[in-house]
Amino acid sequence: MSLISVKDLTVSRGGMPVLEGLSFAVSAGEVLVLRGPNGSGKTTLLRTLAGLQPPYAGEVISEPESVAYAAHADGLKATLSVAENLGFWAGVYGGHDIEPAILHFNLDALRDRPAGNLSAGQKRRLGLARLMVTGRPIWVLDEPTVSLDAASVALFASAVKAHVAAGGAAVIATHIDLGFEETVFDVTPFKARMDVVRDDFDEAFL
Amino acid sequence: MAINWNAFWEWANPRKFMRWTDRALPVISVLAAVIFVGGLVWGFFFTPDDYRQGATVKIFYIHVPSAMMAINIWAMMLVASLVWIVRRHHVSALAAKSAAAIGMTMTLIALITGAVWGKPMWGTYWEWDPRLTSFLILLLFYIGYMALWEAIDNPDTAADLTSVLCLVGSVFALLSRYAVLFWNQGLHQGASLSLDAEENVADVYWYPALVAIAGFILLFVSLVLLRTRTEIRARRLHALEMRERVKDA
Amino acid sequence: MIRLLWRDITLAFRSGGGFGLGLGFFLILVTLVPFGVGPNGEMLSAIAPGILWVGALLACLLSLDRIFALDFEDGSLDLLATAPIPLEGVVAMKALAHWITTGLPLVIAAPALGFLLHLDSAAYRWLIVTLLIGTPALSFIGSFGAALTVGLKRGGLLMSLLVLPLYIPTLIFGAEVVRRGAGGFLVATPLAMQAGITLGAIALLPFAAAAAIRVALR
Numbered sequence: 001m002s003l004i005s006v007k008d009l010t011v012s013r014g015g016m017p018v019l020e021g022l023s024f025a026v027s028a029g030e031v032l033v034l035r036g037p038n039g040s041g042k043t044t045l046l047r048t049l050a051g052l053q054p055p056y057a058g059e060v061i062s063e064p065e066s067v068a069y070a071a072h073a074d075g076l077k078a079t080l081s082v083a084e085n086l087g088f089w090a091g092v093y094g095g096h097d098i099e100p101a102i103l104h105f106n107l108d109a110l111r112d113r114p115a116g117n118l119s120a121g122q123k124r125r126l127g128l129a130r131l132m133v134t135g136r137p138i139w140v141l142d143e144p145t146v147s148l149d150a151a152s153v154a155l156f157a158s159a160v161k162a163h164v165a166a167g168g169a170a171v172i173a174t175h176i177d178l179g180f181e182e183t184v185f186d187v188t189p190f191k192a193r194m195d196v197v198r199d200d201f202d203e204a205f206l
Numbered sequence: 207m208a209i210n211w212n213a214f215w216e217w218a219n220p221r222k223f224m225r226w227t228d229r230a231l232p233v234i235s236v237l238a239a240v241i242f243v244g245g246l247v248w249g250f251f252f253t254p255d256d257y258r259q260g261a262t263v264k265i266f267y268i269h270v271p272s273a274m275m276a277i278n279i280w281a282m283m284l285v286a287s288l289v290w291i292v293r294r295h296h297v298s299a300l301a302a303k304s305a306a307a308i309g310m311t312m313t314l315i316a317l318i319t320g321a322v323w324g325k326p327m328w329g330t331y332w333e334w335d336p337r338l339t340s341f342l343i344l345l346l347f348y349i350g351y352m353a354l355w356e357a358i359d360n361p362d363t364a365a366d367l368t369s370v371l372c373l374v375g376s377v378f379a380l381l382s383r384y385a386v387l388f389w390n391q392g393l394h395q396g397a398s399l400s401l402d403a404e405e406n407v408a409d410v411y412w413y414p415a416l417v418a419i420a421g422f423i424l425l426f427v428s429l430v431l432l433r434t435r436t437e438i439r440a441r442r443l444h445a446l447e448m449r450e451r452v453k454d455a
Numbered sequence: 456m457i458r459l460l461w462r463d464i465t466l467a468f469r470s471g472g473g474f475g476l477g478l479g480f481f482l483i484l485v486t487l488v489p490f491g492v493g494p495n496g497e498m499l500s501a502i503a504p505g506i507l508w509v510g511a512l513l514a515c516l517l518s519l520d521r522i523f524a525l526d527f528e529d530g531s532l533d534l535l536a537t538a539p540i541p542l543e544g545v546v547a548m549k550a551l552a553h554w555i556t557t558g559l560p561l562v563i564a565a566p567a568l569g570f571l572l573h574l575d576s577a578a579y580r581w582l583i584v585t586l587l588i589g590t591p592a593l594s595f596i597g598s599f600g601a602a603l604t605v606g607l608k609r610g611g612l613l614m615s616l617l618v619l620p621l622y623i624p625t626l627i628f629g630a631e632v633v634r635r636g637a638g639g640f641l642v643a644t645p646l647a648m649q650a651g652i653t654l655g656a657i658a659l660l661p662f663a664a665a666a667a668i669r670v671a672l673r
Binding site for chain 2: 014015016
Binding site for chain 3: 343346347349350353354357358363366367370371373374375378381382384385386388389
């Protein structure tokens with residue numbers, strides 16, 4: 001039984017399809033790593049998986065409200081402390097305990113510091129700790145290791161491992177080797193072809 | 207009578223739209239020019255001067271039709287926005303966009319001719335009369351709507367957001383209309399400034415006015431078709447540019 | 456949802472963005488008017504209801520563009536859109552937080568500023584009542600305008616252009632009630648109309664605003 005799957009999915013950016021004919025499924029305990037050059041549409045695909053934008057064609061099948069999404073921006077407020085930031089998101093997602101997340105990402109000493117005073121890597125750790133308090137089974141992550149040092153990458157990898165071991169799943173766009181058993185999915189062959197005419201809108205103008 | 211609605215919507219397909227307007231537009235334009243000029247010439251030169259207002263009454267033939275169009279064009283934009291939201295016909299959204307500038311111009315014409323007429327009639331260019339004020343507010347709504355179209359790069363996003371603005375704006379425009387009526391009565395009686403055409407105007411003035419109104423409507427139709435064609439071409443350019451960019455990436 | 460409300464209020468207090476700024480702006484505006492129109496007490500007293508209402512409206516507008524723009528920039532809006540709270544609820548809570556941090560202080564400060572403008576003593580009551588009823592509409596209408604312009608680079612100015620015409624009915628009825636109150640006339644009709652607009656705005660505009668945000672995030 002897969003947690004999230006896509007069938008014949010086409011995703012679009014600015015009205016133009018960028019990736020087409022995607023089909024894959026991610027089951028509990030599985031990590032899917034997306035690969036592909038910059039601008040190939042990985043972010044667009046992840047936003048579609050998270051439900052932030054509708055598929056251009058095809059479908060995304062998952063339980064409603066099962067996806068936790070993390071992108072380049074961490075959604076942190078500079079004037080709130082680490083614990084307040086995390087507590088807010090925990091509250092929004094149904095009141096999960098923030099302690100395990102704080103401890104796992106080594107944020108205990110920073111707990112009362114305003115998020116605005118953190119370094120880029122520390123902010124990133126806090127942003128990833130947010131995933132642990134959402135309580136959602138599917139993590140959809142866009143370049144999660146940006147500005148993390150080696151030790152923090154290891155922390156992140158172990159968090160993902162623990163998550164999937166507990167029956168979760170993750171879809172991650174990343175270029176570095178995180179050192180766990182993963183299925184690699186290269187999006188390059190699915191680049192939308194431009195020579196076919198679709199009977200859809202912008203195409204209708206061509 | 208059963209109407210084949212699918213065939214009806216076919217007309218809104220961009221390619222088909224370009225094809226039929228290509229043939230229809232010259233006819234409509236010529237017709238519009240003839241009736242527009244005919245109505246105005248009839249009104250200007252072949253009607254007697256009013257015993258009270260003299261020749262100034264003739265601005266009526268521009269003022270009333272433009273004022274009617276100013277309101278009707280907004281209504282047309284509202285319908286076009288709804289069609290876009292419900293059926294997502296791109297031509298519909300582009301037609302609403304094309305109509306806005308015409309509607310704003312009509313509102314401006316109505317306001318300016320009203321001011322010019324108002325000077326000899328009421329001794330002032332501007333009065334905060336409910337009707338005048340409502341048109342000023344309508345002008346603000348047109349400006350806001352057009353500004354939102356200009357500000358958004360992605361054409362689909364722009365179409366969505368301007369449609370929502372048009373819906374909400376319509377409600378508030380109506381509210382403003384009644385609020386303004388209320389507001390002015392609260393200050394002083396403004397009824398002496400009203401000019402209800404059906405009541406005040408004799409047939410000899412009314413027939414040329416009808417022709418002028420028909421002329422304005424046809425003028426609007428031909429302009430909106432022309433502008434929509436331009437928008438479709440611009441959209442085609444945009445689509446081609448996007449395709450190139452995706453190809454290069 | 457309460458947590459969202461608390462967060463927004465806390466943020467407004469800590470960054471000093473909405474709370475102090477709107478009030479200060481209101482004060483400056485009211486101070487400037489006598490310089491413009493002259494110190495004649497009768498004249499000031501006649502225009503006081505309008506000035507106070509226009510001032511409150513502009514002060515409200517000042518902090519509106521931050522309602523969604525900050526959350527959009529730091530990615531919070533993406534996360535809120537995927538959260539278990541309906542986006543309509545997010546909009547309503549953020550508008551409510553805006554009202555508590557901007558509208559409510561204006562209501563409280565308005566009588567003091569009315570004093571500066573020689574507002575008729577019979578009108579104070581109605582000034583407070585109309586502002587209390589009317590400013591929520593300003594926040595909710597404003598949140599709709601902010602939602603329309605959320606992803607735009609120069610959204611602030613455009614938002615003012617979109618929102619101000621929508622404020623006209625609220626302004627008309629609000630100032631009318633105060634003017635009538637000052638003259639000792641009946642105020643029930645405009646007051647009811649204003650309350651109607653506010654309730655309608657609270658009930659319906661979050662849906663329009665949420666739709667706009669979904670489009671902007673796409």
